[in-house]
Amino acid sequence: MRLRITFSKTGSLRYIGHLDLQQIWERTARRAGLPLSYTQGFHPGPKIQIAAALPLGFAGRAEVVDLWLQEPSAPLSPLPSASAQSLPDMAILQSAAPPGLTILRIEAVDEHAPALQTQVAAAEYEVVLTEAGYGSDLRRRVEELLAKPSLPRERRGKPYDLRPLILALDLLPDKEGIRMILAARESATGRPEEVLAELGIPLEVTRIERTRLILKDKLQLTKS
């Protein structure tokens, strides 16, 4: 069975990277008694796919991971475990998760659907300014930026255009800050820090949260 779990990643977990998160999922599943499926070969590893790496320091409000479970075998732990027929209990999975990892939704998906990473189309971010003095005039700067037909930039020595990667950009209604939706396809990913650079906002005075991932097939899937 292939499980799709929507979760948030906050608190001290903001400082934990992608590979470590993979390990956290493996251990969380083991603690919850979920029988993870393993890859074949000399060094078998659990089958876990995280939709998109979250940059260090960013919180994630609705991240997505896929876990593959074995057909039910002998129970692995005294805890009730998931069978191929029923979804695992959300409360049990939550109690096995470390602080900062909150389970929002568990669903079964088609085993043979394409890799989760390839299904991500876009991501939405909220950027809150943590220090005064950078927000004045923000609306005008946002509008000017959106009015430009192209935003030529360079990443790792390669020129590219940031403008078409910005799908939406506006001010936060209740706080000093901005909300943006950026393309997050494998071949074309916009980064919030690049948009901030264009707006003249230094990274140190921001708190960034990825509020949802937008999948190709289910655009509303992770809206919280």
Add this chain to the structure above:
Amino acid sequence: MFIPPAEIERRLERILLTVQKPGRYVGGELHSIVKDWDAVQTHMALVFPDIYDIGISNLGLQILYDQVNSRPDALAERAYAPWSDMEAPMRETGIPLYSLESKHALADFDVIGFSLPYETLYTNVLNLLNLAGIPLRATARDDRDPIILAGGHACFNPEPMHAFIDAFVIGEGEEVIHEIIEVVRDFAQARNTARKQASQSTAQRERVLRALAQIPGVYVPRFYEVTYQDDGTVAAVTPNIPEAPPVIRKRMVAKLPPPVTRFIVPNIEAVHNRVAIEIMRGCTRGCRFCHAGMITRPVRERSVEEIVAAAEEAIRQTGFEELALLSLSSSDYSAIVDLVTAISNKFGDRHLTVALPSLRIETVSVDLMEKLKDRRSSGFTLAPEAASERMRRIINKFIPDEQILATARAIYSRNWTTIKLYFMIGHPSETLEDVQAIADLCKRVLAEGRRTLGGRARVHAGVSTFIPKPHTPFQWVSMDTVEQINAKLDLLKHELRDRSIKLTWTEPKETLLEAWLSRGDRRMADVIETAWKNGARFDAWQEHFRYEAWTSAFAAHNLEPGFYTHRVRRPDEVFPWDHISTAVRKKYLLEDYLRSLAGDIRTDCRQQCYACGILPTFAPERREHPGNYWKCPEVKPAARQGAAAENENRPQLLVIGEEA
């Protein structure tokens, strides 16, 4: 300097993304315990003075964390050494050393306990005290400062660190930690008052230290005077207050408490990502170079049932992918076959790696490892330590070549492609011929592998250098000089050029530093402080190790490093650590040293008691736990009384003739 946790967190947030691994500095791990600060009386910080990645895997600290936090009246939180990329911005932005749980400054705690399993952590302790804003010297602290404790294997010679630590815990900590908390409890209140009034009084501190000095196994250096002979050796160590005992005997837990099962699960990768369960403590083999084997006696075993149940519970609690069954000599665990069978039945199909280190070199060990294999590793480790028969007799680790080769055959034939062989060079009276034997043995082991696996067979030889450690039969021995060690290493490098043999070794200068620190007396404290000021820290890390910081520190204090390491001692020399007792008598160690010179081996002392001193010293504890739990054989009452009487009549200073 009083910085509240919220302010520390605010400053942290500004720098965390500028460092390599911010996950080291934020806490929030599963099973870390955050108590209400104001709801407990005693606040203890437990510090491992190396980086998080290493410290988080330390079992000793985890045990104490568990013990302290089990008390409703106390809390324990953790701190580790920030790596250099973190230390710099911490100092720039005024972030003091803080605890991971509640982000309190370390200076806010009532007690700080440093774990010192090895000596190359000493400069880090100084650096951390400095980063915490706590005076380095114990005598410079007043009632506002926390009590600074240290414990761990290195503390069996506490003298080099005597100036910086208020009280040392000698031996096992599980019981004594509670006695310490009882004593420190009212100091916590007095301290708060002193901080509010900015009082520089030391009366309360003095009072609590006197009380600590009376706890068995606690050593408070300020209550002892050291006098020296003209030749620079110690004349005597004498208490200067009536409450302080002349000899501080180690603590020993007669029955091991239940193993920890709620291990803190780090969110980032650590050196060991595993559940660690001690299957037994102590070792009866009596290898003469081995510090751990001498200071952790007697052997106490946990039952198979207790170990399996704890492993099951710990895996369920932590989700770790590895289980390590730890001891100094796993093959000597009485029910090792039953244990391995039970563990492999229970965990065989769970994608769990089981580590069983320290197996004896015999084919049975290969059977045991075979049973435990799931994710098969490619290497198998053996530790012959020496390769010539003469050396093996001298160090009392006698394994015939044929047994080693038979074991190697068994390993390669079951498809392990690499055998890792551990050796030590610089054993007492070792010659180049003995070192040549190491090279020859490596080649013969490889030849066994080639016969079975052809070109795939590998040997990895790991060579370290012998240090004559305190409290061992070799404490009288002079160490090899750097030149001698280099000559021996050169021989090995020349002989082991085969592409299928990998040779790794410890840098002689690093070994030398460890030797100075482990054998030092009180005068070493100045050297350590100066070396730290010269920039020494993270001495256990090759990239940070600065030999010149140490040699110039020795020079600054007119001390000759060779005095500590390159000198044969008279049998009656008073060692700086003689007032610390491991319960193994000095006379016994000397006897064993003399036997070594004669090439006499002593077999496993479970078969026959050699009267090392453990049984008479811990007679009441033994009476409480008769039978098979301790592995000391039953000794006839007459003999036991005889040994006890001998022990009492024997002062610490043993005088025998030079010619002995």
